[in-house]
Amino acid sequence: MGIAAIGFGDLVRPDCIMDSLEASSREDALLRMATRLVESGYCRESFPAAILERERLHPSGLPMRGHKIAIPHTDAKHVRRSTILFARLDQPVEFLTMGSPDEPLQVRMISMFALREKHLVGRLLTTLIAVYQDHQVLEALLQAEDSREMFTILRRAVEKEGSES
Numbered sequence: 001m002g003i004a005a006i007g008f009g010d011l012v013r014p015d016c017i018m019d020s021l022e023a024s025s026r027e028d029a030l031l032r033m034a035t036r037l038v039e040s041g042y043c044r045e046s047f048p049a050a051i052l053e054r055e056r057l058h059p060s061g062l063p064m065r066g067h068k069i070a071i072p073h074t075d076a077k078h079v080r081r082s083t084i085l086f087a088r089l090d091q092p093v094e095f096l097t098m099g100s101p102d103e104p105l106q107v108r109m110i111s112m113f114a115l116r117e118k119h120l121v122g123r124l125l126t127t128l129i130a131v132y133q134d135h136q137v138l139e140a141l142l143q144a145e146d147s148r149e150m151f152t153i154l155r156r157a158v159e160k161e162g163s164e165s
Contacts, residue, residue, distance in 0.1 A: 011084050011124075012154060015040060018087040019147040026093050026107075030055060030072060033085050033112045042083045043114050050074040051112070061095030061105040062129065067138050068105040070095045071125060073113035084124070085112040086154065088142060108142060131157045 018036065023029035034048035051074045060072040092106035111128055115121055132138055137157045144150045 011082055012086070012151070012158075013083065014148060014151045016042075016083050016085045017147040017150050017154075018085070019144065019150055021087040021089050021110075022091075023089055023093050026055070026070075026095050027052060029087065029089060029093050029110060030112070033087050033110065037083070037085055037112070037114050042079065042081050042085075044078050044080060047074065047078040047114070050078045059096035059098055059101045061097045061107055062132070063097050063100070063103065063105060064129075064132060064138075066135050067109065067142060068092075068095070068107045069109040069111065069132050069138070070105075070107045071098075071111050071113065071128065073115065073121065076116045076118050079114045079116045082115045082117060082120075084128075085114065086110070086141075086150065087112070088144075088150065109138065127158065 018033065021029060021032060023032060030051050031048055034051045037043040038045060038047055051072055054074040055072050060070045062069050062071060087110045089108050092108050094104045095107045097103040097105055113121065113124065134157065137153065140153045141150055144153060
């Protein structure tokens with residue numbers, strides 16, 4: 001069952017897409033994204049520190065063919081309302097590879113999960129990875145004019161993936 005089955009609109013909103021994030025490092029990108037989630041009321045004040053700590057212990061870079069992505073998340077206790085924040089970076093930053101932390105990746109897209117429902121994490125990761133494995137979708141996201149276009153691309157891709165699951 002994909003994201004569409006649990007309500008894409010409940011997890012991803014137009015205000016949760018950053019289409020031109022400037023960041024000097026992985027930590028800078030994660031802090032900017034996490035702070036946005038706190039300021040928007042989705043997460044608790046503890047969320048930024050928790051996301052950085054989890055990334056330190058469990059790197060979130062995905063070694064996919066072509067463009068690289070990262071999918072950071074942390075414990076539900078730091079979340080007020082579930083969402084996923086998508087960010088397209090102006091310039092790639094280095095993340096470490098999930099499962100192979102000695103392997104660095106240059107990442108341009110980050111999908112930060114803020115979920116109160118722990119049981120959804122695995123399913124959402126599976127669906128999102130499937131979406132990102134479609135090279136055309138990832139390329140379209142990187143070339144999109146703005147956050148509104150990115151949102152439309154994501155909605156279509158996730159609904160398609162959800163209907164095929």
